[in-house]
Amino acid sequence: MSLSYILRTKHRPLPYFKALVSLCCPYSTQQDIWQHASSADFLAAAASISSIPKSKGLPEIIVTGRANVGKSTLLNSVLGRKSLLSTSKKAGHTKSLNFYRVGAEPGKLILVDAPGYGARGRPQWGELFDHYVRMRKELRRIYILFNAKHGLNAFDARMLSMLSESLVTARGVQPFTLQAIITKADTVPVDQLEPVIAKIREDIWAAAPLCLPPIVTSTEMSPPFGVDLVRHNIANACSL
Ligand SMILES: Nc1nc2c(ncn2[C@@H]2O[C@H](COP(=O)(O)OP(=O)(O)OP(=O)(O)O)[C@@H](O)[C@H]2O)c(=O)[nH]1
Numbered sequence: 057m058s059l060s061y062i063l064r065t066k067h068r069p070l071p072y073f074k075a076l077v078s079l080c081c082p083y084s085t086q087q088d089i090w091q092h093a094s095s096a097d098f099l100a101a102a103a104s105i106s107s108i109p110k111s112k113g114l115p116e117i118i119v120t121g122r123a124n125v126g127k128s129t130l131l132n133s134v135l136g137r138k139s140l141l142s143t144s145k146k147a148g149h150t151k152s153l154n155f156y157r158v159g160a161e162p163g164k165l166i167l168v169d170a171p172g173y174g175a176r177g178r179p180q181w182g183e184l185f186d187h188y189v190r191m192r193k194e195l196r197r198i199y200i201l202f203n204a205k206h207g208l209n210a211f212d213a214r215m216l217s218m219l220s221e222s223l224v225t226a227r228g229v230q231p232f233t234l235q236a237i238i239t240k241a242d243t244v245p246v247d248q249l250e251p252v253i254a255k256i257r258e259d260i261w262a263a264a265p266l267c268l269p270p271i272v273t274s275t276e277m278s279p280p281f282g283v284d285l286v287r288h289n290i291a292n293a294c295s296l
């Protein structure tokens with residue numbers, strides 16, 4: 057709904073005013089979603105395809121990336137929580153698709169944490185992730201995470217090009233979008249950060265030109281760096 061349409065409409069019931077507010081200050085309206093984030097809750101864990109929970113009809117986003125890249129930590133930070141999601145120094149910690157409702161019941165959206173891929177990944181985790189991505193109609197955006205210190209490796213490039221292929225269907229429909237996130241920016245010396253980010257952007261572009269350019273984050277910094285941008289991005293992806 058455009059601003060000019062709203063202003064031209066004679067009868068302006070409440071939804072029009074709500075739309076007007078969200079057009080004028082989308083950021084503050086989106087913040088409401090995360091203000092209720094403390095009521096976020098764990099919904100289900102699926103370690104196999106048959107245990108993937110039925111959709112609640114809410115928009116969903118999922119994170120992926122090499123094991124230990126910081127997927128579960130980033131989702132905790134997005135939710136303003138310390139330990140709703142279990143994290144570990146040891147790679148290969150998350151072993152199932154874990155579903156989290158955001159906002160008080162019935163919720164606004166669902167965040168899905170996934171096991172990592174790469175040398176510490178397992179084939180059955182890959183199958184689970186692929187099945188979810190292929191079948192979930194509510195999936196709005198995939199977030200693919202890269203460690204600032206490590207950059208991309210062959211596993212990342214393969215994952216990016218595989219996801220690229222599913223970004224547009226044969227009929228030209230885009231079922232979901234793909235967004236890159238750089239994690240652990242605090243582990244790179246500040247004077248090296250610019251070239252490091254430039255190289256990661258270049259490598260992402262080479263493997264998946266349709267991937268949205270990376271948001272740089274650090275959950276270690278105080279306040280966390282880039283996490284507000286991630287919240288904003290998730291809300292946008294879910295049309296909230
Ligand atoms: N320095 C730093 N460490 C981080 C950051 N984000 C996460 N970590 C650490 O990285 C380690 C792995 O974090 P997780 O969130 O468990 O990583 P994951 O991608 O979920 O890992 P798997 O579940 O094993 O795939 C933990 O020790 C975190 O504390 C960050 O921004 N900076």
Ligand SMILES: [Mg+2]
Pocket residue numbers: 127128129142143149150169170171
């Ligand atoms: Mg994890």
